[in-house]
Amino acid sequence: MGYIQPTYQSNSGIKQRQILARYWSKIFLGSILIAILALMVMLINVINDSYGYAAIEYEYDPSIYTPKPIEDLNKVELMKLLSENLSTYRWRTIQQDVSIDQLEVDEIRELVVEELLKPTVVASYSLIPSLFNRTEIHQEINFYHPEARIDFYSWLDFQFLIKSMSVVPENSGVRTAILGSLWIILVAGIFAIPVGIGAAIYLEEYAPSGKFKKIIQSNIDNLAGVPSIIYGILGLAIFVRVLKPLTSGTIFGLELSTGRTIISAGMTIGLLLLPVIIINTQEALRTVPMSLRQASYGVGATRWQTLWYHVLPAALPGILTGAILAISRGIGETSPLILVGASSFINKDPTNIFSNFTTLPLQIYYWTQRPQDQFRNTAAAAILVLLIMLLSLNAVAIILRNHYSRQSRP
Amino acid sequence: MSQPQNNHKAAISTRSLAIYYGDFRAVKDVDLNIVPRRITAIIGPSGCGKSTVLRAFNRMNDFIPTCHSEGEILYHGHNIYDSDVDPVSVRQHIGMVFQKPNPFPKSIYENIAWGAKINGYKDSLDELVEDSLTQAALWDEVKDNLTQSGLSLSGGQQQRLCIARALAVKPDIILMDEPCSALDPIATLKIEELMRSLSKKYTIIIVTHNMQQAARVSDFTAFFTMDEDRAGRMVEYGETSQIFTRPRKKQTEDYITGRYG
Numbered sequence: 001m002g003y004i005q006p007t008y009q010s011n012s013g014i015k016q017r018q019i020l021a022r023y024w025s026k027i028f029l030g031s032i033l034i035a036i037l038a039l040m041v042m043l044i045n046v047i048n049d050s051y052g053y054a055a056i057e058y059e060y061d062p063s064i065y066t067p068k069p070i071e072d073l074n075k076v077e078l079m080k081l082l083s084e085n086l087s088t089y090r091w092r093t094i095q096q097d098v099s100i101d102q103l104e105v106d107e108i109r110e111l112v113v114e115e116l117l118k119p120t121v122v123a124s125y126s127l128i129p130s131l132f133n134r135t136e137i138h139q140e141i142n143f144y145h146p147e148a149r150i151d152f153y154s155w156l157d158f159q160f161l162i163k164s165m166s167v168v169p170e171n172s173g174v175r176t177a178i179l180g181s182l183w184i185i186l187v188a189g190i191f192a193i194p195v196g197i198g199a200a201i202y203l204e205e206y207a208p209s210g211k212f213k214k215i216i217q218s219n220i221d222n223l224a225g226v227p228s229i230i231y232g233i234l235g236l237a238i239f240v241r242v243l244k245p246l247t248s249g250t251i252f253g254l255e256l257s258t259g260r261t262i263i264s265a266g267m268t269i270g271l272l273l274l275p276v277i278i279i280n281t282q283e284a285l286r287t288v289p290m291s292l293r294q295a296s297y298g299v300g301a302t303r304w305q306t307l308w309y310h311v312l313p314a315a316l317p318g319i320l321t322g323a324i325l326a327i328s329r330g331i332g333e334t335s336p337l338i339l340v341g342a343s344s345f346i347n348k349d350p351t352n353i354f355s356n357f358t359t360l361p362l363q364i365y366y367w368t369q370r371p372q373d374q375f376r377n378t379a380a381a382a383i384l385v386l387l388i389m390l391l392s393l394n395a396v397a398i399i400l401r402n403h404y405s406r407q408s409r410p
Numbered sequence: 411m412s413q414p415q416n417n418h419k420a421a422i423s424t425r426s427l428a429i430y431y432g433d434f435r436a437v438k439d440v441d442l443n444i445v446p447r448r449i450t451a452i453i454g455p456s457g458c459g460k461s462t463v464l465r466a467f468n469r470m471n472d473f474i475p476t477c478h479s480e481g482e483i484l485y486h487g488h489n490i491y492d493s494d495v496d497p498v499s500v501r502q503h504i505g506m507v508f509q510k511p512n513p514f515p516k517s518i519y520e521n522i523a524w525g526a527k528i529n530g531y532k533d534s535l536d537e538l539v540e541d542s543l544t545q546a547a548l549w550d551e552v553k554d555n556l557t558q559s560g561l562s563l564s565g566g567q568q569q570r571l572c573i574a575r576a577l578a579v580k581p582d583i584i585l586m587d588e589p590c591s592a593l594d595p596i597a598t599l600k601i602e603e604l605m606r607s608l609s610k611k612y613t614i615i616i617v618t619h620n621m622q623q624a625a626r627v628s629d630f631t632a633f634f635t636m637d638e639d640r641a642g643r644m645v646e647y648g649e650t651s652q653i654f655t656r657p658r659k660k661q662t663e664d665y666i667t668g669r670y671g
Contacts, residue, residue, distance in 0.1 A: 209475050291512035294470065295572070299525030299579050300502035309524070310514060 046387070049380030052130040054153035054170075055141040059118035070112060075105045078112050085116055121170045121374050122148055156381035164347035165363070169374030172367075174382050176349055180262070180342075180357035181331055181389075183350050187266025188273055188330050193323050196277030203278070204285040205307055224275035232336030235268025240340055249354030260341030263353040268340050269333055273326045280322025284315040317404035324397035328390045334361040360386045420484075421446035421583055421613040422467060422504070427481040429462050429471065435641045436462050440481070442632060442647060444583070449605060449614045451624035451650065454634030455665070459642025460617045463634070464585050467615065468504040469497040502529055505576035506585045510592050511568035513560030513575070518543075518552050521560040521571055525579045538578055546574035547604050566597025570604065577608075584608070586616040590623065602627045621666060625654050633662045 062070050065081055073081070079100065083091055094100070094115070100108070113119060122145050125137055130152065141150055163173025203220075207213045240259035245251045247259040247267075288311045296306040312319075342362045350357050358366075360382060367379035420443035427440040437459035444450050452460045462471065469490060471477040482489040490500045513521050522539045531538065539556070543549040548570040552563070560571055569589055576584055586605075590598040605614055605627050618624050624631055631654070632647040646653060646662045657663040 289512075291508060291510055292514070293473070294506075294508060295512040295514060295575075297470065297473070297501060298468075298506040298508070299575060300498055300529050301525070302498050302528075305528050309528075314515065 043387075046380050046383045048127045049377055050155045050384055051127045052125040052153060052377075053134075053137050053141075054121045054125070054151055054374075055123040055145050055148035056119045056151055056153075057122050057145060057148045058113075059120055060116060062117060065116055070109060070117075073109070075108060078105065078108045081112055082108075082115065090115070119149075119170070120168070121153070124153065124374050124377055153377075155377040156384050160378070160381055161385070164349065165345060165358075166347065169370075169372055169378050172375075172378050174360060174363060174385055176346055177358050177360045177363035177382070178385070178389075179349050181359040181361075183262045183353070183355070183357065184266045184269055184337075184359060185327055185330050187263060187353060188270035189323075189327055191267060191270035192273040192277055192326070196274050196323075196326075197281050197319060199274075200278045200281030200285065201307070201312075204282050205303070205311070220275045220278050224279055228272055228333055229335045229339065231268055231272040232339030234271065235264060235336055235340045239264035239267050247354075249352075252354075254354055258341070258356075260343075260356060261354045262350055262357045265337050265340045265342065265357060265359075266353070268336050269330045272333065272336060273330050276326045276329065277323055280326065281315070281319050284318025284322060285311065287318060288314045317401040320404070321397045321401045324393055324400070328393040328397075331359075331390060331393070332361055332386070334359075334365060337362055338365075360389070419446065420444055422483065422485045424463075424466075425482040425484065427463070427466065427479060427483060429459065429466055429477065429479045431474070432476040435639070437642045440644050442644060444613060444615060445630055446613045447609060447611065448629040449609045449616060449627055450630045450632065451628035452615065452617045452632045452634060453619075453621060453624045453665075454642070454645075455636070456619075457640070457642070458634040458636045460634050461587055462642070464587055464615060464617045465506075467583070467585055468501045468506055470501075470506065472497055502579055503581055504583045504585060505579055505581035507569070507572050507576055507587070507589045509588045511565055511572055513563070513568050513571050515559065515561055517557045518560050518563070518571060519556040521575050522578045525575055529579055542574040542578040543571075545577050545608065546570045547600065547607075548574055564597070566593050566600055569593060569597070569601060573601075573604065573608075577612075581612070583613040583615065586614060588617055588619060591619065598623070621654075625650060633657075633659075633665060635661055635665070 065085060066073065066077075068077075082094075086094070094111070103111075123141060129137065138150060141148055160173045161178070162175050163171060164176040166172045203213065203217065207216075239247050243264075244259040247261055247264045248254065249261065249263075292310050292314060293306055296310045301309070337359060342358045343356045344358070344362075344366050346356055346358050348356070364379045364382045364386065367375040367382065423443040424440050427437065427442075428435060429437040440463055442463075452464065454460050465471045466479055466483060467490075471479065479491060483491060485500070485503070488495065490497075514524065516524070519539055522542050523535045526535065526538055540549060540553075543552065548567060551567060552558070552571075560568065563571060569592075573584070573589075590601050593601065602623065605616070608614060609629070616624075616628065628650045630648065631650045633645045633653060634642050635645050636642045646657060646659045648658075653662060654666055657666065663669075
């Protein structure tokens with residue numbers, strides 16, 4: 001590369017400066033590569049545990065029920081098997097859950113397998129060995145579990161989403177946890193979003209600047225950085241203990257005598273999100289140009305009219321994005337909920353704000369603590385569910401932002 | 411202080427006006443009688459407080475937390491800074507056009523109609539929109555695209571839209587804060603023509619950096635400068651022809667002949 005030599009100086013160091021610039025750009029590229037690598041490793045690790053070979057054994061041999069192979073039975077024979085061998089109670093429950101008569105023969109066969117033969121996963125393998133060491137895995141399973149059927153098992157499937165918790169890994173699902181997460185984030189959002197936006201509007205648009213505002217502002221900024229476990233302690237002290245009559249629902253005539261309910265958890269998460277939402281909303285309000293406010297005041301609008309008709313619509317994309325990002329942070333919170341008292345084992349769906357609960361991150365946490373190997377697989381599958389939920393929320397935030405910011409442009 | 415010799419009653423006038431930003435006195439001793447249905451230009455070097463004085467006329471300075479003023483601004487015999495005066499009502503009578511065109515991010519129609527609507531305008535909005543846009547010499551260009559966003563117009567059109575928006579509130583006085591500084595010469599010329607035609611019905615006060623513009627459009631000119639303590643003050647005020655041809659003060663002459671540093 002040729003450089004034009006300046007006349008005033010034989011060497012102005014252009015070459016050295018360019019080299020330095022190139023070094024720095026490499027360093028920045030390196031940073032982003034490290035970040036991408038970390039993300040990839042995490043994703044691969046989770047996916048690796050969510051799929052793979054599993055050896056499945058029937059707890060009961062088909063021959064004790066019928067001489068014919070199950071695959072050859074027709075609908076009537078299958079129905080007969082079920083009604084004869086299941087306990088009356090179980091049989092009635094199933095009939096209540098699904099209308100047996102309308103099921104396809106294959107679906108009834110599945111029911112027979114599930115209820116009578118009771119398949120159990122006796123060994124499971126991760127995705128990468130399943131792909132590359134097939135023969136070894138087959139040999140190993142044949143050696144240790146000669147009876148077992150080898151299946152390529154997807155831990156994350158539709159059944160996983162709609163089943164509730166179980167002591168048996170392959171019967172476990174995340175329905176209770178998803179519902180718990182949704183309930184809690186609903187309570188948190190209903191509390192924190194309006195209060196947070198209101199507080200931000202007051203601070204940004206109404207509060208007279210001065211010492212008072214400065215103190216409040218720095219407090220909010222600090223609160224946003226307080227470790228979430230502290231909020232858990234707060235929630236435990238206030239919502240679970242002090243406000244127990246309220247949060248347990250006894251004041252409304254409910255029998256449940258504990259404050260470890262969805263409302264306590266939701267309010268705790270709500271408090272945690274409050275400073276985040278306030279700060280995000282303030283940022284959004286600050287980006288509304290002064291010229292727009294002046295235009296409104298200039299035609300004789302009051303402060304309220306200016307705020308309502310011009311400032312808020314202009315700030316809306318920012319406010320919404322901030323609120324949704326705060327919500328997705330709330331969904332991922334774990335530690336405060338352990339303190340507030342999520343149930344470690346619960347398979348009853350939450351039905352109202354006074355129900356006991358568990359959430360997805362907590363479910364993952366408890367599963368990783370279980371001794372059975374297969375709970376590692378269910379935990380990985382639950383992580384995928386959580387990630388998909390969070391990514392879709394972030395996608396909604398981006399779509400909303402683009403939608404509204406396009407409206408305010410020509 | 412020289413005042414233009416005329417028999418008109420002032421549209422708005424200041425009495426010993428001084429404006430402060432915190433402890434800093436930005437403007438002092440301004441006594442100015444604005445002649446109704448004429449264009450008054452305020453000229454002067456940067457930082458002499460021209461825009462500050464202009465914004466004082468419709469209490470736009472209220473939004474600058476540290477800003478306060480002393481003295482009086484009399485409008486129909488009323489001091490607009492009296493405690494019983496609502497600044498919102500002041501702005502209904504004294505409209506403003508800003509330096510950078512700032513239409514609302516809404517349709518052209520809404521841009522005009524909104525100000526009237528919030529001020530309780532009851533008659534036909536369609537007529538008002540057409541009337542305001544016609545007065546602002548924009549109607550022919552936009553009459554088929556009233557639902558289009560105001561931001562889709564060119565800079566000069568946007569500024570005329572802002573003028574039409576100000577007119578729709580039916581003000582007495584229109585303040586213009588360097589309305590052409592962001593526009594090209596042709597758009598500037600259009601705005602100037604528009605100002606001339608508007609001056610038949612409205613009192614216009616314009617702050618401008620451009621001395622030729624002041625000479626071209628205004629009937630009266632006030633020249634501001636600042637003292638050693640950086641406080642702006644009015645040096646001379648009179649008919650534009652007199653200010654530009656026979657200035658009474660040396661400072662004015664230095665400035666308009668380009669000798670001012």
